[in-house]
Amino acid sequence: MADVLLIGDLKFVDPEWSSLSSEPGVSALREYRTGSRDDFLSKLSSGTYDNVVALYRSNESTKVTGPFDGELISKLPPSLRYICHNGAGYDNIDVAAATRRGIQISSTPQAVDNATADTAVLCMLGALRLANVGMDILRRGQWGKEPLPTAHDPQGKVLGILGMGSIGRNFAAKARAFGMIIQYHNRSRLAPDLEEGARYVAFEELLRTSDVLSLNLNLSKATEHVIGKDQLAMMKEGVTIVNTARGKLMDEAALVEALNDGDRIWSVGLDVFEEEPMVHPGLIDNPRVFLLPHIGTLTFETRRAMELLVIDNIKSALTSGELITRVKEQDNIDAAK
Numbered sequence: 256m257a258d259v260l261l262i263g264d265l266k267f268v269d270p271e272w273s274s275l276s277s278e279p280g281v282s283a284l285r286e287y288r289t290g291s292r293d294d295f296l297s298k299l300s301s302g303t304y305d306n307v308v309a310l311y312r313s314n315e316s317t318k319v320t321g322p323f324d325g326e327l328i329s330k331l332p333p334s335l336r337y338i339c340h341n342g343a344g345y346d347n348i349d350v351a352a353a354t355r356r357g358i359q360i361s362s363t364p365q366a367v368d369n370a371t372a373d374t375a376v377l378c379m380l381g382a383l384r385l386a387n388v389g390m391d392i393l394r395r396g397q398w399g400k401e402p403l404p405t406a407h408d409p410q411g412k413v414l415g416i417l418g419m420g421s422i423g424r425n426f427a428a429k430a431r432a433f434g435m436i437i438q439y440h441n442r443s444r445l446a447p448d449l450e451e452g453a454r455y456v457a458f459e460e461l462l463r464t465s466d467v468l469s470l471n472l473n474l475s476k477a478t479e480h481v482i483g484k485d486q487l488a489m490m491k492e493g494v495t496i497v498n499t500a501r502g503k504l505m506d507e508a509a510l511v512e513a514l515n516d517g518d519r520i521w522s523v524g525l526d527v528f529e530e531e532p533m534v535h536p537g538l539i540d541n542p543r544v545f546l547l548p549h550i551g552t553l554t555f556e557t558r559r560a561m562e563l564l565v566i567d568n569i570k571s572a573l574t575s576g577e578l579i580t581r582v583k584e585q586d587n588i589d590a591a592k
């Protein structure tokens with residue numbers, strides 16, 4: 256018999272969480288909903304959670320314990336086999352360190368696809384139409400007094416998607432409905448049925464030929480600042496850049512510099528930032544930047560679906576030893592053995 260531990264809070268699935276207590280092999284449900292990293296680390300060191308086999312890592316848990324970096328993972332109890340994380344991105348977990356300890360990790364892909372791709376559509380249209388400029392004029396009571404900008408349609412524009420994974424493909428399908436031409440660059444080319452007519456191009460070609468460039472790749476050490484000064488300089492004159500993936504994929508200071516330096520960048524639509532919740536003042540001050548405070552998955556429907564998927568992963572781990580949505584980096588290991 257083993258315990259299951261919740262870190263951070265739940266918004267939608269408290270009854271389902273409670274019902275895990277009747278799953279086979281579960282001796283107790285433990286909770287660490289609020290607290291601090293230091294306190295959590297000291298509880299780990301003193302053996303408070305020594306019987307925990309599976310862990311529910313809530314969407315907001317990084318605010319409670321900080322990232323699951325090498326230090327924290329080294330202190331997790333030897334009994335722990337599964338970290339079930341609520342989020343499609345898991346750059347706040349050191350997967351390699353967990354894998355070395357034989358701990359499997361699941362995330363919540365697919366459940367997030369529609370809401371995040373919808374947010375990309377919102378950022379793209381908001382940026383193409385310079386919506387922020389008009390909204391600001393209206394709110395300041397200047398409608399009819401200050402000129403409204405004439406902006407751009409998506410129709411007939413080339414949308415370049417960097418990272419054609421689950422969300423990138425969902426966004427592509429939505430952008431096709433706007434009459435956009437889709438091209439993409441990915442770590443590896445997709446099978447034709449997944450491409451659905453999208454053109455596979457090299458990274459530099461994507462930068463040079465896209466009217467709208469959307470970042471939909473995951474953040475890792477290899478992809479941090481994948482868009483920096485040199486890449487911004489390669490982009491097509493008049494490009495719109497959309498980022499709904501992770502802020503650290505772009506060098507924000509270089510982006511601000513490029514925005515202030517001529518017309519190469521028409522506009523930018525951002526849901527994510529390098530140092531959230533801080534936002535570079537050069538982005539806030541620039542009316543051509545359409546900004547959202549990382550609301551990609553923030554809908555009732557999607558947040559509930561994500562929380563349920565974590566519960567389902569825990570149930571599956573307890574009953575069959577297999578996670579439903581184990582992270583890709585663990586595709587080739589069988590940590591259960």
Ligand SMILES: NC(=O)c1ccc[n+]([C@@H]2O[C@H](COP(=O)([O-])OP(=O)(O)OC[C@H]3O[C@@H](n4cnc5c(N)ncnc54)[C@H](O)[C@@H]3O)[C@@H](O)[C@H]2O)c1
Nearest residue numbers: 343344371418419420421422441442472473499500551552
């Ligand atoms: N704004 C939000 O609230 C929000 C919500 C959900 C997910 N996200 C972010 O979106 C990211 C993508 O999610 P997903 O579910 O589509 O992931 P995914 O793993 O299905 O897709 C990521 C794709 O990026 C590709 N990729 C990785 N490195 C690359 C590189 N250097 N060049 C080109 N392609 C590369 C991968 O091959 C993969 O196809 C997540 O990692 C997460 O950080 C943000």
